[in-house]
Amino acid sequence: MNMTKNYTSLPSADGHFGPYGGRFVAETLIEALDDLQALYSRLKDDPDFQAEFDRDLSHYVGRPSPLYFAERMTRELGGAQIYLKREDLNHTGAHKINNTIGQALLAKHTGKRRVIAETGAGQHGVATATIAARLGLQCQVYMGADDVKRQAPNVYRMKLLGAEVIPVTSGSRTLKDAMNEAMRDWVTNVDDTFYIIGTVAGPHPYPQLVRDFQSIIGREAREQCLTQAGRLPDALVACVGGGSNAIGLFYPFLGDESVAMYGVEAGGLGVETGKHAAPLSAGIPGVLHGNRTYLMEDEDGQIIETHSVSAGLDYPGVGPEHAWLKDEGRVNYVAINDDEALAAFRKTTRTEGIIPALESSHALAYAEKLAPTMGKDQIIVVNLSGRGDKDLMTVAELDGLTL
Amino acid sequence: MNRIARCFADLKQARRKALVTYLVSGDPFPEATLPTLHKMAEQGADIIEIGIPFSDPMADGPTIQLAHERALAHKASLRRTLETVRTFRQDNVDTPIVLMGYDNPIERMGYETFAREAAAAGVDGVIIVDLPPEEAEPLNGYLQQAGIENIFLLAPTTTAERARHIVSLAGGFLYYVSLKGVTGAGHVDANSVNQKISQFRELTDLPICVGFGIKSGDTARLLTENADGAVVGSLLVDKMGQMPGEAPEKIAAAVGELIAPIRAALDS
Numbered sequence: 148m149n150m151t152k153n154y155t156s157l158p159s160a161d162g163h164f165g166p167y168g169g170r171f172v173a174e175t176l177i178e179a180l181d182d183l184q185a186l187y188s189r190l191k192d193d194p195d196f197q198a199e200f201d202r203d204l205s206h207y208v209g210r211p212s213p214l215y216f217a218e219r220m221t222r223e224l225g226g227a228q229i230y231l232k233r234e235d236l237n238h239t240g241a242h243k244i245n246n247t248i249g250q251a252l253l254a255k256h257t258g259k260r261r262v263i264a265e266t267g268a269g270q271h272g273v274a275t276a277t278i279a280a281r282l283g284l285q286c287q288v289y290m291g292a293d294d295v296k297r298q299a300p301n302v303y304r305m306k307l308l309g310a311e312v313i314p315v316t317s318g319s320r321t322l323k324d325a326m327n328e329a330m331r332d333w334v335t336n337v338d339d340t341f342y343i344i345g346t347v348a349g350p351h352p353y354p355q356l357v358r359d360f361q362s363i364i365g366r367e368a369r370e371q372c373l374t375q376a377g378r379l380p381d382a383l384v385a386c387v388g389g390g391s392n393a394i395g396l397f398y399p400f401l402g403d404e405s406v407a408m409y410g411v412e413a414g415g416l417g418v419e420t421g422k423h424a425a426p427l428s429a430g431i432p433g434v435l436h437g438n439r440t441y442l443m444e445d446e447d448g449q450i451i452e453t454h455s456v457s458a459g460l461d462y463p464g465v466g467p468e469h470a471w472l473k474d475e476g477r478v479n480y481v482a483i484n485d486d487e488a489l490a491a492f493r494k495t496t497r498t499e500g501i502i503p504a505l506e507s508s509h510a511l512a513y514a515e516k517l518a519p520t521m522g523k524d525q526i527i528v529v530n531l532s533g534r535g536d537k538d539l540m541t542v543a544e545l546d547g548l549t550l
Numbered sequence: 551m552n553r554i555a556r557c558f559a560d561l562k563q564a565r566r567k568a569l570v571t572y573l574v575s576g577d578p579f580p581e582a583t584l585p586t587l588h589k590m591a592e593q594g595a596d597i598i599e600i601g602i603p604f605s606d607p608m609a610d611g612p613t614i615q616l617a618h619e620r621a622l623a624h625k626a627s628l629r630r631t632l633e634t635v636r637t638f639r640q641d642n643v644d645t646p647i648v649l650m651g652y653d654n655p656i657e658r659m660g661y662e663t664f665a666r667e668a669a670a671a672g673v674d675g676v677i678i679v680d681l682p683p684e685e686a687e688p689l690n691g692y693l694q695q696a697g698i699e700n701i702f703l704l705a706p707t708t709t710a711e712r713a714r715h716i717v718s719l720a721g722g723f724l725y726y727v728s729l730k731g732v733t734g735a736g737h738v739d740a741n742s743v744n745q746k747i748s749q750f751r752e753l754t755d756l757p758i759c760v761g762f763g764i765k766s767g768d769t770a771r772l773l774t775e776n777a778d779g780a781v782v783g784s785l786l787v788d789k790m791g792q793m794p795g796e797a798p799e800k801i802a803a804a805v806g807e808l809i810a811p812i813r814a815a816l817d818s
Binding site: 323449 | 603604605606608609611612619622627628654657658679680681684685704706707712727730732
């Protein structure tokens with residue numbers, strides 16, 4: 148071992164990743180965050196808690212998810228071998244369930260009988276409603292009014308599961324406003340409510356615990372790659388909205404110097420147009436939703452509206468650990484535009500018989516660019532973070548069809 | 551002596567409670583702010599809090615959220631807020647001005663620049679809702695240099711141990727958040743407020759003001775049994791929001807009419 152930098156020792160005790168992260172919340176929430184941190188510190192190395200988590204992941208979620216060699220896609224691209232980490236095959240159709248199971252187990256230990264969540268594309272809302280149904284918890288999900296419209300199937304799914312979906316009409320009526328509203332709910336009902344945050348953002352300890360719960364993705368992928376290909380991958384590619392599927396894949400590989408990492412942000416209509424959701428590519432550090440991180444904001448410090456064809460990436464911030472990994476240069480952050488993601492959506496569907504989520508399609512589009520620049524003996528692992536069923540209406544609409 | 555300290559010293563001598571009033575800078579339109587500030591002082595506000603417009607006012611209820619949206623629709627900003635304070639100070643050199651808001655606009659301006667320009671404009675204190683003491687450096691240092699007080703929040707959930715730490719860093723006064731919730735909420739419990747404030751009282755000599763959910767003179771009086779003052783925000787902001795098409799003087803007068811009875815109730 149040479150003296151490589153340790154990328155897995157953060158956050159610090161007070162929740163920072165270098166200058167990022169922290170706890171930027173109103174005083175009323177501090178005690179609840181302290182309690183959560185104490186609970187998580189106690190349980191994260193508790194064998195019973197881990198066993199229960201692992202049991203749920205295998206029997207309820209269906210883990211491990213396969214690492215699938217996309218042979219035809221690889222042949223067509225004519226470069227590195229492409230492996231897809233099939234998080235789309237999880238129960239509820241995306242990686243989100245890994246985290247909601249973990250946090251719901253924490254909620255169970257607090258004895259709180261009500262959970263709340265924010266959601267963009269609806270995947271985290273569905274995953275939260277699912278686990279709430281299973282544990283018999285009361286569940287309310289905040290969702291931007293515009294997202295309620297564009298993700299109607301997921302809204303109905305949540306209702307079937309017994310959750311109440313609350314449309315948020317303030318601000319830009321998307322994910323960031325849903326998160327504001329969930330925070331307001333939490334501050335009001337802090338005594339009996341557990342807030343299940345859906346990504347690696349928010350005040351400490353959320354970025355840490357969501358990362359830990361999602362790291363199952365990377366731990367499996369690492370082992371599977373070693374078993375199936377006999378070696379580590381050369382590159383990892385994952386889409387980044389808040390960044391939970393990406394950090395989940397990357398984290399267990401951070402110490403593997405030979406593994407390059409690419410976090411793919413939503414370039415929307417093009418980063419140069421300003422209509423995108425790529426704070427790491429084109430934003431600056433600031434404070435929103437309880438943490439310091441890269442943000443999309445104007446010269447007065449107002450958060451600006453984002454654009455992406457994919458509701459799950461349509462967020463002006465990003466998890467603080469990604470901000471730090473960007474500054475450290477350990478992960479490369481790039482952007483893929485709407486049209487490139489849509490092309491990859493169609494191509495993956497036709498080439499591999501897998502309909503990917505529009506979010507994951509951003510990662511696939513970048514892998515398509517990357518593969519031909521690499522040798523045929525090299526390996527790229529792409530996180531196929533979710534399936535595209537929820538996006539059929541969006542894509543059909545772009546095709547001029549009404550379902 | 552800082553204006554805030556002088557204000558509380560005078561109030562103590564007169565055995566009066568402080569009335570602290572709030573508006574959002576630029577709400578419902580920029581020209582309304584200055585006359586309303588003067589009217590507030592004229593009708594007996596001892597301290598005025600000016601909300602710095604922000605796109606994501608996470609700790610505010612619907613009333614004040616809408617005020618931020620109205621102000622931003624008119625391109626209100628931290629910079630324009632400071633200009634307003636500067637103009638206010640040309641005619642009023644006594645009433646303490648406290649800026650209340652969220653970290654990001656301040657961070658964007660730059661902590662050092664903000665502290666310097668706020669002091670030059672005549673700002674006496676700041677309340678930054680999402681900047682708890684743990685995150686308050688390096689801003690605190692710049693504020694101290696500039697002679698601006700950093701006013702921290704205490705909440706119903708704040709433990710005694712934590713409160714001891716907070717009061718050791720706080721300046722000006724302490725802002726006790728009367729309830730678990732957002733601004734303008736309606737479920738405040740006077741007994742628990744009075745009890746909690748008397749506990750915090752043991753820990754500090756700084757004045758304690760109570761806010762969130764004060765909508766009438768009666769509530770103001772009930773909640774200040776052990777506190778040094780009451781903060782009234784949503785009640786006034788709600789009124790201003792109903793008058794987007796009115797003349798600035800008319801808006802100021804309507805706010806003044808709401809303040810006068812609260813002043814009288816606090817003095818009775």
